[in-house]
Amino acid sequence: MTRLIVALDTRDPAQAQAWVGQTSASAQAYKLGLEFCYANGFAAAATFAKSHPLFLDLKLHDIPNTVGAAVDSLTPVAPKLLTVHASGGAAMIAAARAALERRFAPADRPILLAVTVLTSTDADGLRQTGVDASPRDQVLRLGALAMDAGADGLVCSAHEIAPLRDRLGTTPVLVVPGIRPAGSSADDQARIMTPTQAARAGADWIVVGRPITRADDPGAAAASIAAELSAAS
Numbered sequence: 001m002t003r004l005i006v007a008l009d010t011r012d013p014a015q016a017q018a019w020v021g022q023t024s025a026s027a028q029a030y031k032l033g034l035e036f037c038y039a040n041g042f043a044a045a046a047t048f049a050k051s052h053p054l055f056l057d058l059k060l061h062d063i064p065n066t067v068g069a070a071v072d073s074l075t076p077v078a079p080k081l082l083t084v085h086a087s088g089g090a091a092m093i094a095a096a097r098a099a100l101e102r103r104f105a106p107a108d109r110p111i112l113l114a115v116t117v118l119t120s121t122d123a124d125g126l127r128q129t130g131v132d133a134s135p136r137d138q139v140l141r142l143g144a145l146a147m148d149a150g151a152d153g154l155v156c157s158a159h160e161i162a163p164l165r166d167r168l169g170t171t172p173v174l175v176v177p178g179i180r181p182a183g184s185s186a187d188d189q190a191r192i193m194t195p196t197q198a199a200r201a202g203a204d205w206i207v208v209g210r211p212i213t214r215a216d217d218p219g220a221a222a223a224s225i226a227a228e229l230s231a232a233s
């Protein structure tokens with residue numbers, strides 16, 4: 001069944017804890033990213049990871065030596081999932097994987113996810129960066145590269161789940177943001193689907209932020225999304 005990760009996109013630890021309290025019956029993991037970690041440091045993320053499964057979303061992207069060393073430095077946080085950018089290339093992804101293998105026993109090793117094409121990017125956005133491929137083709141290209149280089153899974157939009165499964169089978173863990181319940185605002189997301197559509201397409205996890213955290217009742221919003229996931233699975 002598709003599981004729900006709530007993105008705790010805030011710099012305020014009390015707010016993050018409040019959202020956890022409101023959604024804990026519906027979510028299976030929580031995401032802390034750049035906003036929270038730059039404001040509060042990694043010790044705060046490490047404390048959080050002691051009581052909740054943590055998706056640490058730092059989207060690392062640098063030369064292989066720097067990314068490997070950064071992953072080494074993140075060892076005390078011990079997240080369940082960790083992101084790098086697939087466009088950093090095979091050697092960079094391999095360096096991240098090697099650092100995780102050095103630092104963790106196999107059973108405890110964080111799941112290494114490669115972000116393919118950000119869900120906020122459409123074909124025009126890709127073209128502006130010099131990529132003439134469609135988002136789908138670019139996700140397939142980067143997805144295959146990342147899995148060959150040692151990623152355990154991929155971050156993609158729900159639109160690319162079926163083509164990725166066709167190309168790469170069931171091995172990649174597919175983590176899917178850009179989720180919007182029917183009728184809700186897309187905000188800055190370009191490639192969106194509903195929770196039901198993502199679950200039916202075969203997402204392992206969906207990542208949902210604002211549709212829950214900006215709702216009048218975050219607990220009810222998360223419960224409604226969890227209900228969609230269980231009905232679709």
Ligand SMILES: O=C(O)c1cc(=O)[nH]c(=O)n1[C@@H]1O[C@H](COP(=O)(O)O)[C@@H](O)[C@H]1O
Pocket residue numbers: 007009031033057083115117118119120155156177178179187189207208209210211
């Ligand atoms: O790696 C991610 O989690 C991520 C990748 C991506 O392509 N798109 C994307 O939106 N995300 C994250 O997923 C969350 C989506 O938040 P909402 O758009 O508010 O639901 C944010 O925390 C993003 O940083």
